Amino acid sequence: MAVTTEQIQKYLPSLLEARLGVSCGLTGCRRLTAGASADTWWLEAECAGPQQWILRLDAGAEDLGMAPGKHWEARAQQAASRAGCPVASVITILDGSEGLGEGYLMEALSGESLPPALLRESRYALARERFCADAAVALAAIHRTPLDDLQQLPMLDATAQLSQLYAMHKDYGESLPVFSLAYGWLKDHAPQTATPALVHGDFRLGNFLLTEQGLNGVLDWELTHLGDPMEDLGWLCVNAWRFGRRDKPVGGMASREALYAAYERASGQQVDETRVRYWELLGTFKWGVICQYQAYSFLRGHVPSLERAAIGRRVAETEYDMLVCLQELMELNHAD
Amino acid sequence: MPINRPTADELETAIEQYRANPDNDPKVDGYYRKIIEHLDALLEREEELGKAFAKGEQARLVSTAELLSLPEASLQRLCERFAEGNLGKSLPIIIEIWLPLAKEKLKIDNPRYRE
Numbered sequence: 001m002a003v004t005t006e007q008i009q010k011y012l013p014s015l016l017e018a019r020l021g022v023s024c025g026l027t028g029c030r031r032l033t034a035g036a037s038a039d040t041w042w043l044e045a046e047c048a049g050p051q052q053w054i055l056r057l058d059a060g061a062e063d064l065g066m067a068p069g070k071h072w073e074a075r076a077q078q079a080a081s082r083a084g085c086p087v088a089s090v091i092t093i094l095d096g097s098e099g100l101g102e103g104y105l106m107e108a109l110s111g112e113s114l115p116p117a118l119l120r121e122s123r124y125a126l127a128r129e130r131f132c133a134d135a136a137v138a139l140a141a142i143h144r145t146p147l148d149d150l151q152q153l154p155m156l157d158a159t160a161q162l163s164q165l166y167a168m169h170k171d172y173g174e175s176l177p178v179f180s181l182a183y184g185w186l187k188d189h190a191p192q193t194a195t196p197a198l199v200h201g202d203f204r205l206g207n208f209l210l211t212e213q214g215l216n217g218v219l220d221w222e223l224t225h226l227g228d229p230m231e232d233l234g235w236l237c238v239n240a241w242r243f244g245r246r247d248k249p250v251g252g253m254a255s256r257e258a259l260y261a262a263y264e265r266a267s268g269q270q271v272d273e274t275r276v277r278y279w280e281l282l283g284t285f286k287w288g289v290i291c292q293y294q295a296y297s298f299l300r301g302h303v304p305s306l307e308r309a310a311i312g313r314r315v316a317e318t319e320y321d322m323l324v325c326l327q328e329l330m331e332l333n334h335a336d
Numbered sequence: 337m338p339i340n341r342p343t344a345d346e347l348e349t350a351i352e353q354y355r356a357n358p359d360n361d362p363k364v365d366g367y368y369r370k371i372i373e374h375l376d377a378l379l380e381r382e383e384e385l386g387k388a389f390a391k392g393e394q395a396r397l398v399s400t401a402e403l404l405s406l407p408e409a410s411l412q413r414l415c416e417r418f419a420e421g422n423l424g425k426s427l428p429i430i431i432e433i434w435l436p437l438a439k440e441k442l443k444i445d446n447p448r449y450r451e
Contacts, residue, residue: 166419175411177337177400177418178434184421244451292340298350299342309350310371313378315340316445320438327431 002039003057003100005029011099012043012055019092022048038070038222042108053091057103065164066201067222068153071095074104076198076224079150084141086217109217111209115243118210119252127210132254134215135208135236136262142218143229143267145198153198156225158190158282165289172292178319182285185326191275197229204241205251230272233263234279239321240287274333281325288318337393337437338411339444344382347375381444389440396433403429 008029016024028044032054041055058070067073074093081087088106096102118124127134166183169176201223209217235241237249237256245252250259260271295312297303342350351372359365401409403426404417423430442449 172341174338174341175415176340177411177414178438180415180418181423181430181434184419184423185427187419188421246450295341299346304353306350306354306368306371306375309342309347310375312340312342313347313375313445316438316441317449319337320435320442320449323431323435323438326427327435330428330431 005031007100008041008043008055012105013045015094015098016045016047016092016105020047038220039103043105052108053105054088054108055103055105057094058101065168066154066156066161066225068224070102070104070222072150072153073221073224074106076145076150076153077106077221079145080142080198080200080218080221083145085138085145086215087221088217088219109209111211111216113206113209113219115205115241115252118205118208119243119245123212124210127212127214128253130214131210132250132258132262133266135203135250136259136266138215138218139200139203139229139232139263140267140269142200142203142232143197143269147196147198147226150198150226154225155196156199156201156227157193157196158186158228158231158278161286162186162190162282165286168293169289172296174292176315176319178322179285179288182281182322182326186278186282186285189278191228191230191278193228196226199225199227199229199231201225201231201235203232203236204238205236205243205253206241208251228275228279229269230275231279231283233259233271233276234281235283237276237280238283238287239324240284240317274329277325277329277332281322281329284318284321284325288315288322291315291318337396337434337441339382339386339389339441344379344386347379351375378445381447385440385444389437389444392437392440396437400430400433403433 009026013024013026024045024047026043026045028042030042032040032042039057041057043053043055045051045053056070056073071093074090077087078090081089088109091105091107094100094103094105112118112124118127162183169179200218200221202220203218207218207220208215209219236251236259239246242248242252248254249256260273263269263271291311291314294308295315298305298308298312354368354372359368397411397414398409400414406413406417439450
């Protein structure tokens with residue numbers, strides 16, 4: 001059951017007063033456009049001065065089956081921040097006993113996240129120019145985050161993700177040869193994760209806050225996990241996040257080579273291009289299954305939304321992209 | 337690679353259901369009207385191109401079943417074989433066979449996608 005404005009107004013101020021030791025009063029509270037797996041609120045408050053916060057809750061959210069839960073999402077975000085990744089500061093974590101379900105409160109950062117604005121508006125020209133370097137610095141920080149306090153995050157290597165996604169795909173009951181072809185190849189070529197790292201899990205255009213000066217925050221940690229750091233680089237290059245700029249694989253802004261060079265500079269680690277391309281194919285497969293998930297949430301009567309129905313026909317885009325990815329992988333490495 | 341769900345009938349029903357109960361917020365309604373416009377155009381293209389697509393799919397099913405020596409040319413059997421992996425030297429040929437069909441499908445679902 002989703003929480004209401006009244007519930008937030010009832011429980012949050014006293015909770016914050018107890019934890020922060022200062023008087024807190026909410027002056028504004030509105031639900032932001034709901035994401036697929038979080039119930040997100042914009043709050044304004046008087047709490048040792050005027051504050052603008054974001055509240056992310058599990059309550060009412062859909063679960064794609066890969067999320068670690070809001071508690072661990074917040075812990076990962078805090079740990080990545082300490083390692084140097086630009087993220088919002090977490091103010092407090094809710095464990096569910098406070099009346100609002102599991103979630104966390106964080107500062108609201110400034111910036112724009114909408115891809116069309118970031119890709120087209122001239123005022124973001126400098127931010128676009130800096131994007132590759134900024135993204136690489138953020139990724140390097142995430143991937144060097146110490147894991148001592150994050151061992152309870154799920155370990156999701158390629159094999160684990162592939163099994164989970166293929167089971168979802170099979171459950172929909174459609175015989176789609178391209179999905180089966182990609183699955184068979186990905187299964188045969190799944191890389192071993194020698195040294196697991198913290199992985200953001202949804203590092204793509206749409207989940208970045210950019211100011212005119214550059215990257216100001218990495219958002220949406222709901223799919224964070226332990227795994228192969230190359231996954232984040234591959235997911236960033238999935239065609240769906242280029243927003244029509246097919247010739248610029250890195251979020252519609254830059255080339256793969258520019259990203260690899262920037263990441264190597266920032267992390268001191270060599271990029272394995274075949275591995276990144278593997279994850280790009282797996283990411284495209286994942287996006288295809290997510291499109292199916294959304295369509296079937298409509299077809300099975302869970303979410304009666306015309307938008308959900310329409311996204312089912314975007315599966316064709318992912319089928320085309322999977323075949324192109326496979327072809328490029330073969331050209332790259334004479335795979336098979 | 338059949339046309340994906342929702343089928344044309346399912347989409348038409350979804351559109352009818354929305355029209356019978358539109359959103360009260362003019363901004364939200366405007367957004368859904370754009371989706372309907374997009375889906376109406378998609379359904380028109382499917383009406384025009386759907387049969388030729390299905391024919392092309394059947395031909396590719398038969399040729400791929402022959403290539404892999406499958407006992408029958410069914411989508412289900414083909415998917416099972418593909419999911420087993422280990423396609424060896426057949427993989428580039430399979431991509432060559434199926435990529436043009438993926439492009440044909442995009443002509444129905446999103447003709448501007450490859451631009």
